[in-house]
Amino acid sequence: MNDGASPSIPQLLSPQNATDLFHSVDAFLFDCDGVIWKGDKLIDGVPHTLELLRSKGKKLIFVTNNSTKSRRQYAKKFHSLGIAVTEEEIFLSSFAAAMFLKVNEFPPEKKVYVIGEEGILDELELAGFIGLGGPVGAVVVGLDQYINYYKLQYATLCIRENPGCLFVATNRDAVGHMTDLQEWPGAGCMVAAVCGSTQKEPIVVGKPSTFMMDFLLKKYQISTSRMCMVGDRLDTDILFGKNAGCRTLLVLSGVTTQSTLQDPTNDILPEYYTSKISDLLNLLGP
Amino acid sequence: MNDGASPSIPQLLSPQNATDLFHSVDAFLFDCDGVIWKGDKLIDGVPHTLELLRSKGKKLIFVTNNSTKSRRQYAKKFHSLGIAVTEEEIFLSSFAAAMFLKVNEFPPEKKVYVIGEEGILDELELAGFIGLGGPVGAVVVGLDQYINYYKLQYATLCIRENPGCLFVATNRDAVGHMTDLQEWPGAGCMVAAVCGSTQKEPIVVGKPSTFMMDFLLKKYQISTSRMCMVGDRLDTDILFGKNAGCRTLLVLSGVTTQSTLQDPTNDILPEYYTSKISDLLNLLGP
Numbered sequence: 335m336n337d338g339a340s341p342s343i344p345q346l347l348s349p350q351n352a353t354d355l356f357h358s359v360d361a362f363l364f365d366c367d368g369v370i371w372k373g374d375k376l377i378d379g380v381p382h383t384l385e386l387l388r389s390k391g392k393k394l395i396f397v398t399n400n401s402t403k404s405r406r407q408y409a410k411k412f413h414s415l416g417i418a419v420t421e422e423e424i425f426l427s428s429f430a431a432a433m434f435l436k437v438n439e440f441p442p443e444k445k446v447y448v449i450g451e452e453g454i455l456d457e458l459e460l461a462g463f464i465g466l467g468g469p470v471g472a473v474v475v476g477l478d479q480y481i482n483y484y485k486l487q488y489a490t491l492c493i494r495e496n497p498g499c500l501f502v503a504t505n506r507d508a509v510g511h512m513t514d515l516q517e518w519p520g521a522g523c524m525v526a527a528v529c530g531s532t533q534k535e536p537i538v539v540g541k542p543s544t545f546m547m548d549f550l551l552k553k554y555q556i557s558t559s560r561m562c563m564v565g566d567r568l569d570t571d572i573l574f575g576k577n578a579g580c581r582t583l584l585v586l587s588g589v590t591t592q593s594t595l596q597d598p599t600n601d602i603l604p605e606y607y608t609s610k611i612s613d614l615l616n617l618l619g620p
Numbered sequence: 621m622n623d624g625a626s627p628s629i630p631q632l633l634s635p636q637n638a639t640d641l642f643h644s645v646d647a648f649l650f651d652c653d654g655v656i657w658k659g660d661k662l663i664d665g666v667p668h669t670l671e672l673l674r675s676k677g678k679k680l681i682f683v684t685n686n687s688t689k690s691r692r693q694y695a696k697k698f699h700s701l702g703i704a705v706t707e708e709e710i711f712l713s714s715f716a717a718a719m720f721l722k723v724n725e726f727p728p729e730k731k732v733y734v735i736g737e738e739g740i741l742d743e744l745e746l747a748g749f750i751g752l753g754g755p756v757g758a759v760v761v762g763l764d765q766y767i768n769y770y771k772l773q774y775a776t777l778c779i780r781e782n783p784g785c786l787f788v789a790t791n792r793d794a795v796g797h798m799t800d801l802q803e804w805p806g807a808g809c810m811v812a813a814v815c816g817s818t819q820k821e822p823i824v825v826g827k828p829s830t831f832m833m834d835f836l837l838k839k840y841q842i843s844t845s846r847m848c849m850v851g852d853r854l855d856t857d858i859l860f861g862k863n864a865g866c867r868t869l870l871v872l873s874g875v876t877t878q879s880t881l882q883d884p885t886n887d888i889l890p891e892y893y894t895s896k897i898s899d900l901l902n903l904l905g906p
Contacts, residue, residue, distance in 0.1 A: 481772070483765045486805045490795065494803070508819050509776065517780070519772045519817035526816025531805035533794050 344584065344595060347608035352617035355606065359562040359581055361393035361554060365541075366400065368566030368588015369611060373511045376415050377587050379612020384417060386615060393554055394423060397563070399505035399540040399570055401428040401476030401521055404456035425550055427504035427521075427540030428453035431474045432461035433549055434502055434539045444471030447492050449478050449485050449524055454504065470496055475528050475536065476504035477521040490531040501532065505540030507570060509589070517589070541565075542573035564611060566590055568602040576602070585610050630870065630881060633894035638903035641892065645848040645867055647679035647840060651827075652686065654852030654874015655897060659797050662701050663873045665898020670703060672901060679840055680709060683849070685791035685826040685856055687714040687762030687807055690742035711836055713790035713807075713826030714739035717760045718747035719835055720788055720825045730757030733778050735764050735771050735810055740790065756782055761814050761822065762790035763807040776817040787818065791826030793856060795875070803875070827851075828859035850897060852876055854888040862888070871896050 345351055364370060370380050384394060396419060400408065405421040412419040431454055435446065446463050447470045448454050454476050455465045470492040478485070493501050507520035525536055539545045547558065562581040565571020566588025575582040584604040586592055594600060595607060608614075631637055650656060656666050670680060682705060686694065691707040698705040717740060721732065732749050733756045734740050740762050741751045756778040764771070779787050793806035811822055825831045833844065848867040851857020852874025861868040870890035872878055880886060881893060894900075 479769045481767070481769050483767050483805070486767070486809055490805050490809070491802065494795075506816070508817050509780075516777065519769070519776050519813075523772055523776070523813045523817035527805075527809045527813035530792070530812025530815075531794050531809035 342603060344604050344607045347583070347606050347613055347617055349617045349619065351606060352614060355562060355581060355583070356390075356392075356614070356618055359392070359560050360556045361395055361561045362387055363395045363397045363550075363561055363563045363575070363580065364611070365563075365565035365567065365571045365588075366396055366398045367511055369564055369585050370396070370417075371415065372588070374415075376417075377610055377612075379610065379615060381417055383612045383615050386618070393556065394419070395425065395550060395554065395561075396423055397425045397541065397546060397550070397574070399427045399507050399521070400510075401426065401431070401453055401504035401540070402451040402479075403428065403453040404460070405429055406456070407453060422553060425546045426453065426457070427546075428457045428476060430539035430546045430549075431476070431502050431504050432457040432463065434537065434545060435463055435472060435500075436461050438500075440472060440500070444469060446470070446472045446474055447489060448474050448476075449481065449489050449528070450474060450476035450504065450521075451478060451480070470499060472500035472502060473528070474502045474504065475521065475525050477507075477510070478524050481524055481527070486527055486531060489528050493528070493532045493534055501528070501534055501536045503536035503538045503540075505570065506538055507540075507567070511588075541570040542577055544574065544578045547578045568595070568600060568604070572604045573602050575604070581605055583608065587611075628889060630890050630893045633869070633892050633899055633903055635903045635905065637892060638900060639905075641848060641867060641869070642676075642678075642900070642904055645678070645846050646842045647681055647847040648673055649681045649683045649836075649847055649849045649861070649866065650897070651849075651851035651853065651857045651874075652682055652684045653797055655850055655871050656682070656703075657701065658874070660701075662703075663896055663898075665896065665901060667703055669898045669901050672904070679842065680705070681711065681836060681840065681847075682709055683711045683827065683832060683836070683860070685713045685793050685807070686796075687712065687717070687739055687790035687826070688737040688765075689714065689739040690746070691715055692742070693739060708839060711832045712739065712743070713832075714743045714762060716825035716832045716835075717762070717788050717790050718743040718749065720823065720831060721749055721758060721786075722747050723834075724786075726758060726786070730755060732756070732758045732760055733775060734760050734762075735767065735775050735814070736760060736762035736790065736807075737764060737766075756785060758786035758788060759814070760788045760790065761807065761811050763796070764810050767810055767813070772813055772817060775814050779814070779818045779820055787814070787820055787822040789822035789824045789826075791856065792824055793826075793853070797874075827856040828863055830860060830864045833864045854881070854886060854890070858890045859888050861890070867891055869894065873897075
């Protein structure tokens with residue numbers, strides 16, 4: 335966890351503490367939606383900020399609850415926006431779901447029923463699991479724009495009636511920016527629907543669960559105390575960072591407003607906050 | 621509430637206590653699915669049981685969380701199965717949703733967005749509310765076999781972004797018998813989906829909420845202590861009966877098994893239980 339000296343009240347990022355943070359971490363973990371882009375639009379100053387951090391030797395890691403895309407598709411999205419990111423730097427909740435089954439030695443002869451989109455099916459296939467047909471031993475639920483009653487019914491039957499059937503949620507984000515104009519229901523909507531009909535709770539593998547951290551640590555030999563999680567959501571990104579023992583920086587470029595952060599009912603407090611990641615450019619100086 | 625002499629352990633219905641119960645109540649409140657029928661099939665002995673109760677002067681009232689039908693459609697279903705029931709004897713959660721808006725003086729110029737089927741739209745129209753288009757001031761969610769992402773999105777936007785928008789759930793039943801062969805997700809599935817994306821809790825108007833009891837009491841001048849709620853679900857029917865201060869009889873012809881009833885984790889205990897309502901025929905004698 336954070337060192338004892340961390341103040342409990344979030345500090346606005348300043349030239350002084352930005353420089354301190356910069357020197358005390360080796361890796362920045364970025365959420366994407368609301369931090370790097372909104373919908374299909376890059377947030378102001380992002381490419382330069384990432385370039386600066388890379389040029390100073392910082393590792394950049396992208397940890398997202400997106401489940402609709404595979405790592406390959408996500409890397410393509412970065413490239414299409416002019417940012418060079420490799421598949422290895424991306425940790426998606428679709429990948430986390432596949433890895434969850436893998437580390438739990440899910441038998442390859444059993445099938446996985448998916449409420450979700452291509453990303454989950456792709457990552458399951460890459461991990462050697464079959465996503466359709468046959469006896470179902472696991473149901474994976476993520477964001478699904480094509481949700482319908484029959485998918486909900488099949489998932490419900492599998493979970494209620496197949497003994498030992500796993501119920502895995504990629505994440506429980508309430509809403510997300512499918513477009514940059516308005517919020518759309520997130521995976522939390524489909525996951526809640528299946529909870530409602532099965533009256534069971536899922537295993538969540540995306541943020542704020544630290545399940546993905548194990549895979550990330552295998553690739554990067556960096557102590558979590560020298561990582562900084564940068565995100566726009568308190569209940570996923572910042573909680574994930576705190577759960578994992580990382581430094582935390584909230585950006586106000588996504589779903590969280592300053593008044594939500596400072597509301598007395600909010601008990602998820604980041605170490606720092608700022609309006610957007612490119613503030614680092616100015617604060618860190620040349 | 622029940623009189624202090626009621627034993628806390630559910631009693632199997634016997635000739636003795638069935639006769640006692642029969643004489644101490646003036647009205648039987650029946651859940652339908654799992655009690656009167658399963659899917660489209662009448663449960664064994666139902667018509668004779670209802671005839672016997674009517675011939676002895678008991679009021680028969682049908683209190684159901686079904687939201688897909690209006691009272692008119694529901695009366696038709698009874699008739700098609702050879703049972704004479706009037707619309708006035710039927711209390712549906714679709715009707716309850718319309719009445720909820722009425723008693724809360726919902727302004728007629730505001731629109732109601734419905735995730736649900738014809739029953740809700742019909743009952744809203746009968747109560748003078750408009751179910752589509754215009755500024756939305758209430759979202760009513762019931763069972764919807766045609767649920768899709770855009771319905772969820774619209775409901776989510778209305779609830780999150782229209783100040784004061786009501787979120788009304790007809791009921792939260794996890795599953796129901798759409799067919800008599802297997803269980804299908806109930807309104808609880810769609811309601812949970814909207815809770816998941818809005819992170820708000822609905823006002824529930826169906827069982828176990830006693831909202832419907834006010835309307836029922838207006839029609840029938842009977843004290844709730846002289847009513848017996850007969851149902852197959854613990855968390856809706858029996859809880860409703862107990863919340864309203866009725867006598868309670870659980871039938872095992874629907875979703876609840878004897879082992880669920882007697883499981884130590886179950887704390888919703890009916891006063892009596894029996895396998896099906898027609899047991900009354902034999903127990904009460906000629």
